[in-house]
Amino acid sequence: MTIHTARLSDPAVRAFVNAVNSHDREGFMALLAPGATMADDGSDRDLAEWIDQEIFSTHGHLEVDNESADGRAVVARYRNDTWGEMRTRWRFTVEDDGRISRFETGQA
Template sequence: MKTLNHYLVYASLITLATHSQAVSAPIQITKTTNIMNTETLTNPVVKKAIDALQAGDKKAWFALFTENAELFDDDHKMEFKSFFEKALGHERFTGIDKVENNGLSVYGRFHSDQWGNFKTYFKFQLNAEGKITRLDIGQASY
């Protein structure tokens, strides 16, 4: 689905192409990023994880988890590493609605390129060293 910004860029390019005047500088089109405010996240590890998810930053994301981190998607155990290798860069929060459990549980609106838009939860568990040992995700109804 094209955004309004994409249509405005296309319209500008068409307008430039139809004029007989030469353009002195090349036109640069950059991909827009999906920026969301994560300031409501009170746990610093969870904030780093959500920021990495939003940016699709695999290196930053995986660095926050233990080697044997567990993932449960709607209570079904999933293979953590392969799940997020596919998901990062294609899934993200579009808004955070509430944060609970000392900042470890995040509820909000979510977008998946594969599944569309829905409400979700991410519930993090940390070890004593501050690494994420378990992540429960799923569709939320609140």
């Protein structure tokens, strides 16, 4: 069962999902702390390259099925034009200023 984005517990994660789903690259980048990092399936990736290839140039979309860790870990159905739809897990590190310093994703 999908959790409506507005009901996600953590404000940074909620804003992340909204930015992905509305294809708002500028808003997405504003959510990230300076020097933010990410990993996909356990391997660190170049953040700018990854978000371009996996989110913005391929119409990425997240539908969150459940959340844990006070809303900073989610399982979601993620789809884009390259890979279609897959069940994924996401974990976020959010700094005191509310910006995301790291996210990790991979198949669930």
